[in-house]
Amino acid sequence: MADWLQKKGTQKFIKTLGLPLPIPSTLKRQTEVINPENWKGKKILLDGASLGSNLSSILEQNGFATQQGTEPFDALVYDASSIQSIADLKKLYDFFNGNIRKMNRGGRIVILAGMPTDGATLENQSSIEAITGFSRALSKEVGKRGVNVQCLQIENNLAIAHIFPIVHFFLTEPSVYITGQVLQLSSKAVVTENLSLTNSLKGKTALITGGARGIGAETAKVLAREGAKVIVLDIPKAEEDLKTLAASIDGDYIAMDVTDTGVANKVREKCPNGLDILINNAGITRDKTIAKMTEDYWDLVLNVNLKASIQLTDSLLQSGLNEGASIIGLSSISGIAGNVGQTNYSASKAGMIGLMEKAAEIGAAKKITANAIAPGYIETKMTEKLPFFVKEAGRRLSSLAQGGAPQDIAEAIRFFVSPGAKAITAQVIRVCGGSFIGR
Ligand SMILES: NC(=O)c1ccc[n+]([C@@H]2O[C@H](COP(=O)([O-])OP(=O)(O)OC[C@H]3O[C@@H](n4cnc5c(N)ncnc54)[C@H](O)[C@@H]3O)[C@@H](O)[C@H]2O)c1
Numbered sequence: 001m002a003d004w005l006q007k008k009g010t011q012k013f014i015k016t017l018g019l020p021l022p023i024p025s026t027l028k029r030q031t032e033v034i035n036p037e038n039w040k041g042k043k044i045l046l047d048g049a050s051l052g053s054n055l056s057s058i059l060e061q062n063g064f065a066t067q068q069g070t071e072p073f074d075a076l077v078y079d080a081s082s083i084q085s086i087a088d089l090k091k092l093y094d095f096f097n098g099n100i101r102k103m104n105r106g107g108r109i110v111i112l113a114g115m116p117t118d119g120a121t122l123e124n125q126s127s128i129e130a131i132t133g134f135s136r137a138l139s140k141e142v143g144k145r146g147v148n149v150q151c152l153q154i155e156n157n158l159a160i161a162h163i164f165p166i167v168h169f170f171l172t173e174p175s176v177y178i179t180g181q182v183l184q185l186s187s188k189a190v191v192t193e194n195l196s197l198t199n200s201l202k203g204k205t206a207l208i209t210g211g212a213r214g215i216g217a218e219t220a221k222v223l224a225r226e227g228a229k230v231i232v233l234d235i236p237k238a239e240e241d242l243k244t245l246a247a248s249i250d251g252d253y254i255a256m257d258v259t260d261t262g263v264a265n266k267v268r269e270k271c272p273n274g275l276d277i278l279i280n281n282a283g284i285t286r287d288k289t290i291a292k293m294t295e296d297y298w299d300l301v302l303n304v305n306l307k308a309s310i311q312l313t314d315s316l317l318q319s320g321l322n323e324g325a326s327i328i329g330l331s332s333i334s335g336i337a338g339n340v341g342q343t344n345y346s347a348s349k350a351g352m353i354g355l356m357e358k359a360a361e362i363g364a365a366k367k368i369t370a371n372a373i374a375p376g377y378i379e380t381k382m383t384e385k386l387p388f389f390v391k392e393a394g395r396r397l398s399s400l401a402q403g404g405a406p407q408d409i410a411e412a413i414r415f416f417v418s419p420g421a422k423a424i425t426a427q428v429i430r431v432c433g434g435s436f437i438g439r
Contacts, residue, residue: 005395006402024401025146028106030173030411033225036062036197039172043070045102047095048079051112054160055079055167062168062197071102075171080131081114081154084124092134100138106146108171111135112163115153115184128153132182139180139434143399148179148434155186158423162190165197165420174415177376177408179399179434185423189360189369191324200418202227205271209258209312210282212238214380215330217245218406219279222414224249228277231270233258258282258308264315274322277417280309280329280352285382287341298344305348306355313359317368326417327363327370329356330409333430336374337438349374353428360426369425371416376432377403399434 005011011023040063046056055077056066078095082088092111103109113131120128132151139149150170154163163185169175206223210216211232220230230251234242235258242253254266267275283305286297309329321327334342335349352372359370377383377394383403386394395403412431415421430438 025105025144027146027176027400027402028173029176029405029407034174034198034200036168039063041065042074042171043072044075044077044171045071045073045099046077046079048091048112049082051079051081051154051160051163055112055164058160058164059167062164064171072104073099073102073107074104075108075110076100076103077110077112077167077171079112081112083113083127083131085127086123086130089127089130089134092131096138100142103142103145103147108175109135109138109142109147109149110167110170111149111151112167113151113153115155115186117156135182136180140399143179143434144401146400148175148400150175150178150180151182153182153184155184158185158187158190161192161195162187162423165195165418166423168197169415169421174411176411177400177404177433178412178429178431181430183424183427183429186425187423188364189324189367189425190422191367191419195420197420199227200420201277201414204228204276204417205273206230206277206279206417207233207267207271207275208279208281209233209308211253212241212245214382215375215378215406215409216279216281217241218410219281219413220245220249220251222407222410223277223417224251226414226418231267233263233267234282258312259303261311263308264312264320267312267316268320271320274325275316275320276322276325278313278316278321278325278327279413279417280313280327280355282308283330283348283382285342285345287345289341290343293344301344302348305345306351309352310355313355313370317359317362321363321366321368324367324419324422325363326421327356327359327368328413328417329353329370329372331356331372331374331428333374333376333432333435333438336428336430339437356428357426364425367422369416369422371424371426372428373409373412373416374428374430374432375404375409376430376435376437378406378409379403380406397436398432399436402433404431404433
């Protein structure tokens with residue numbers, strides 16, 4: 001079901017009545033193949049330490065306008081990587097206090113920060129961490145105007161070529177439902193192949209579990225759009241949907257329960273040249289408070305959502321995943337914050353974060369990245385069955401004040417499995433519109 005407050009008719013009606021209902025900004029979404037031409041001329045104000053000036057030239061080469069005095073801006077990029085002390089933090093105040101009003105609706109803010117190091121003093125470490133609090137608070141202040149804010153903590157000496165695609169993602173439509181995030185960029189798994197923004201998944205083979213509908217099906221379409229050969233896996237009951245989807249994206253399918261121990265062998269059989277992208281997406285809910293939860297509810301959720309992903313990831317890490325592959329695990333903000341009636345689901349989704357962290361550690365030797373994507377409230381069949389007020393709370397209690405679409409998760413997955421995102425590994429990326437639930 002679509003978000004009713006996003007409908008033009010509803011908005012007009014509310015305005016006529018003069019009701020104090022906050023009408024969320026309409027988000028501009030990615031609808032076609034990635035084409036950097038579409039972002040040419042975006043006006044960006046860039047300031048701060050030296051990373052900023054290197055970034056400025058690469059942004060200009062890619063068509064962004066970074067000249068001063070061209071406000072209103074579509075984006076503000078501030079390089080805060082030189083901030084090491086409380087006095088330095090004042091630079092954030094000076095830059096944003098002066099410029100925040102000069103932004104367009106739907107704009108983007110990216111703050112580049114240093115990464116805490118072993119040799120840091122108490123003041124260094126706390127000042128770097130202070131930047132994350134600043135950016136999260138800023139995201140809550142500007143979210144109602146559809147403006148997103150991210151903080152990227154960058155390892156010293158990471159090449160600008162690996163930073164640029166990530167900044168680009170956060171400055172453009174595909175990241176529209178991501179805000180208030182802090183991500184670490186490191187050289188652990190970077191590769192130099194095809195850092196180009198277009199055709200980024202050409203020649204890659206991807207497997208998506210739970211791919212017959214919802215987030216999985218949308219992800220299949222988006223990965224195929226960018227050149228990947230996609231195999232969708234789902235329960236035998238969903239075979240007709242799988243067949244139709246696979247045919248529409250020139251892909252393939254596996255009609256098998258993900259808990260079946262033969263899944264990994266089947267995947268290897270379907271991918272004689274190995275797998276480049278593994279998306280652990282299949283998931284279910286069986287909600288009850290712990291006192292009322294039956295044993296089968298507990299077992300089912302833990303087995304489908306977590307045990308099956310552990311078995312598949314483990315087996316494919318040993319054999320089947322190519323050098324430089326990418327793994328994604330679908331977590332949830334319920335796995336980060338916990339949710340009433342979801343002890344089983346929250347446990348499985350927190351477990352998924354642990355699984356991705358460990359897989360990243362094991363996979364690093366083969367330049368394999370692994371990250372958890374934690375959706376917030378996304379409009380799918382899974383959330384459709386929730387009571388009206390729970391749905392409304394899920395939508396409104398976020399910086400962007402609305403639910404997300406499956407394509408928001410799909411675009412995030414598409415980017416985080418692309419070569420341009422290889423500096424991101426062992427991270428949790430929330431795609432939640434800045435949900436007030438959890439960190
Ligand atoms: N929709 C949301 O708001 C939301 C929020 C947070 C996390 N997530 C997570 O995102 C993922 C996708 O969610 P969705 O909203 O698209 O759900 P969905 O219910 O629309 O789709 C889930 C798919 O998984 C498949 N599946 C279930 N059990 C399976 C099994 N044993 N073997 C193979 N396939 C199986 C289903 O048949 C279905 O096609 C899930 O892991 C979910 O927990 C969703």
